[in-house]
Amino acid sequence: MKHLIPSLVLVFGLVPCATLAQAAPASSPKAIVTMNEFDLKQLDLARQLIIFEGKDCGYCRQFKAEVLDHWTAPVAVVRTLSTVPPPGWTLEQPLFATPTIVLFEQGREVSRYTGYSGEQQRFWQWLGYRLLTPEQRRIAFEQGTERPFTGSNLDEKRAGVFVDPVSGVPLFRSNTKFESGTGWPSFFEPLPGAVTLHADDTYGMHRVEVRSASSGIHLGHVFDDGPPPTHKRYCINGNVLKFVPDKGQ
DSSP states (O other): OEOTTOOOOOOOOOOOOOOOOOOOOOOOOOOEEEEEOOOEEEGGGEEEEEEOOOOOHHHHHHHHHHHHGOOOOEEEEEEOSSSOOOOOBOOOOOEEEEEEEEEETTTEEEEEEESSSSOOOHHHHHHHHHOOHHHHHHHHHHHHOTTTTTTTTTOOOSSSEOOOOOOOOOOEEEGGGEOSSSOEEEEEEEOTTSSEEEEEOOGOOOOOEEETTHHHHHHHHEEEEOOTTTEEEEEEEEGGGGEOOOOTO
């Protein structure tokens, strides 16, 4: 749902949507900052999310509680009650409702998500389409599969955690990874509550699909031929995993 901004008249020149650069590997989770007068020194010119909120906006409070309070994504976030963009930055069109989540790159709006009423995975899908590469999007949103022995993280052996490339939420610990010989990163157990399982009867097969519980992206499939103690093999596309090494690695 959307909280309409009362008596708001803004005039902006329409600027073509900037071309999205190929996504770089996710970095560490970004802090969430609140500012009603923008400080350009605290903004990330390369890629910045700004949440335009309303003072008495219940949907804004819901978005904060359900998404922002658990933020681990690799994108810097600013919350604001301002109705105009930072100085020198450009909105593609006027704001008309709150919350409006705007993704800026190089000071220009490249996409926006307007309104929120609990559809967390829809929000993450919107953000994922902007953060992921075309190959990652094919896997994540079209249930694609990378060719065996071609994906990233297959040979990753350091201690650490594999996280969702969109939400940043941890999915698997490295001590549950094992060499399956299949050509895809394999794990015998996900972190508690990190994934959801779904029946998959495509291609004439009966399989169990694995999705990220936070963003809903497709990760791979789980089979019953893994090692103890679970005897499960979570066969995961490496290109939709981001590895975060433990400190000191």
